[in-house]
Amino acid sequence: MGRSPCCDKVGLKKGPWTPEEDQKLLAYIEEHGHGSWRALPTKAGLQRCGKSCRLRWTNYLRPDIKRGKFSLQEEQTIIQLHALLGNRWSAIATHLPKRTDNEIKNYWNTHLKKRLAKMGIDPVTHKAKNDALLSNDGQSKNAANLSHMAQWESARLEAEARLVRESKLRSHSSFQHHQLGNASSSSASTSVLPSGSLDALKVWNSGWSRSAEGSGGALASTGIGGDLESPTSTLTFSESVPPIMTAGVGENPMPTIEFVGSTSGSSEAGMVKEEGDQQDWKRLENSTHLPEYKEGMENSLSFTSGVHDMTMSMEGTWTPESLRTSGGGHVHFGNVMGVGEEGFTNLLLNNSERSLSDGGDDSDNGSGSGSDYYEDNKNYWNNILNLVNSPPSDSPMF
DNA sequence: AACCGCTTCAACCGCCAAGGG
DNA sequence: GCCCTTGGCGGTTGAAGCGGT
Numbered sequence: 271m272g273r274s275p276c277c278d279k280v281g282l283k284k285g286p287w288t289p290e291e292d293q294k295l296l297a298y299i300e301e302h303g304h305g306s307w308r309a310l311p312t313k314a315g316l317q318r319c320g321k322s323c324r325l326r327w328t329n330y331l332r333p334d335i336k337r338g339k340f341s342l343q344e345e346q347t348i349i350q351l352h353a354l355l356g357n358r359w360s361a362i363a364t365h366l367p368k369r370t371d372n373e374i375k376n377y378w379n380t381h382l383k384k385r386l387a388k389m390g391i392d393p394v395t396h397k398a399k400n401d402a403l404l405s406n407d408g409q410s411k412n413a414a415n416l417s418h419m420a421q422w423e424s425a426r427l428e429a430e431a432r433l434v435r436e437s438k439l440r441s442h443s444s445f446q447h448h449q450l451g452n453a454s455s456s457s458a459s460t461s462v463l464p465s466g467s468l469d470a471l472k473v474w475n476s477g478w479s480r481s482a483e484g485s486g487g488a489l490a491s492t493g494i495g496g497d498l499e500s501p502t503s504t505l506t507f508s509e510s511v512p513p514i515m516t517a518g519v520g521e522n523p524m525p526t527i528e529f530v531g532s533t534s535g536s537s538e539a540g541m542v543k544e545e546g547d548q549q550d551w552k553r554l555e556n557s558t559h560l561p562e563y564k565e566g567m568e569n570s571l572s573f574t575s576g577v578h579d580m581t582m583s584m585e586g587t588w589t590p591e592s593l594r595t596s597g598g599g600h601v602h603f604g605n606v607m608g609v610g611e612e613g614f615t616n617l618l619l620n621n622s623e624r625s626l627s628d629g630g631d632d633s634d635n636g637s638g639s640g641s642d643y644y645e646d647n648k649n650y651w652n653n654i655l656n657l658v659n660s661p662p663s664d665s666p667m668f
Numbered sequence: 669a670a671c672c673g674c675t676t677c678a679a680c681c682g683c684c685a686a687g688g689g
Numbered sequence: 690g691c692c693c694t695t696g697g698c699g700g701t702t703g704a705a706g707c708g709g710t
Contacts, residue, residue: 286678286704308695324696325679360698375699376677672710680702687695 283317287326291316295323296331329372336368340377348374349382353396 283291298314304327307320316323329335340348344366351362359371359378366374386393 284680306695321681321696322679328697329678357699371698372678379700380676670710672708674707674709676704676706678702678704681700682698683700684698685696687693689691689693 281317282311282319282322284322287330291318292326292331295326299327299331325372329370332370334368335370337373340369340381344369345382348378349386349396352378352382352393 287295294314294316295310298310302313304310304324307324310316310320310323311318314323318326347366348362351365355361357375359375363369363371363374383393386396391398
């Protein structure tokens with residue numbers, strides 16, 4: 271609730287840390303752990319507030335921090351994840367082991383953002399600033415879709431954040447002895463979040479790619495190569511895969527999921543239908559209520575926005591294994607997520623070797639046919655999947 | 669050498685959510 | 690249910706560093 275008094279107290283030092291202070295903090299934490307951050311400074315003999323100590327530790331002193339220049343792979347990771355997650359640096363940081371959210375945030379603000387802007391890409395939306403880059407006849411429809419997508423994305427991120435929080439709690443309290451499979455060697459948060467994220471991305475990716483392959487539905491949503499209509503899409507999982515990025519490592523029942531997404535017709539109502547013995551339905555008035563799903567429903571969630579009505583049901587158990595394996599999953603997304611959602615960054619990334627390295631002004635690199643655009647987006651998500659799929663040791667970036 | 673402008677990044681600020689009394 | 694504390698997050702700041710003139 272209220273703001274913590276923190277460093278307002280007189281006598282507490284602010285500003286850069288001295289080596290002596292670092293040493294004190296390091297020594298104390300190594301011996302006792304940090305425990306209560308508020309109490310730590312006194313115990314460690316530091317004239318700092320607990321918040322300052324925590325920050326110093328997490329952003330600088332922690333032993334598992336990699337410092338120095340970001341590799342090209344890391345840059346790509348950041349850009350891709352930023353396109354997906356927005357300014358959620360802590361979430362992005364979980365995919366970049368040994369990098370802190372603060373470091374990533376700084377790097378984004380001082381390097382990547384500028385580079386994207388220079389290339390004519392809006393660093394916020396990851397779309398070309400110039401809509402002419404998209405196909406001309408799809409332009410107006412695409413513009414109309416942007417608001418859908420923004421709404422969807424906003425709701426998705428909220429739900430995702432909530433799921434992550436809840437899953438963290440579950441994983442912490444109930445699954446200490448659960449097998450972790452190829453558990454990451456990094457921090458607890460990295461061992462949890464990426465798995466969920468990975469599968470969400472898989473779902474996402476295979477979803478739009480399948481629908482694109484099948485009927486052009488995803489493409490249609492952008493107005494590229496089709497109209498706004500798309501067939502009803504169904505998402506069914508034979509294995510447990512959370513449809514939303516989540517750190518779900520818990521007893522979340524979810525043997526099957528069915529998405530029945532539809533934006534066809536005048537209503538453009540997309541609906542994700544859940545099925546199962548804990549079937550429940552919930553409708554919300556606004557997509558921003560997406561996270562408001564009930565605990566009792568455990569893993570079903572739904573929302574109604576102006577354009578999409580969505581319910582997700584997850585039955586069965588969310589285990590680390592199931593979260594990692596979406597094999598056999600049968601996934602269909604309709605144009606709930608259109609190709610346009612991914613924006614323009616894919617084009618950048620496909621040229622990243624050149625673009626990112628030389629920081630050149632490639633403001634015209636977005637031109638291309640619809641099929642190229644489709645391929646670009648497909649590659650874009652494949653990139654993300656490959657990236658988050660790879661355990662840190664396998665990843666080229668680490 | 670001195671000045672200036674730009675960039676970088678560690679650290680701080682303010683807000684929020686969760687938990688506990 | 691209310692209030693307070695705590696930890697965490699994202700946005701912002703400002704000192705230090707760097708390059709150009």
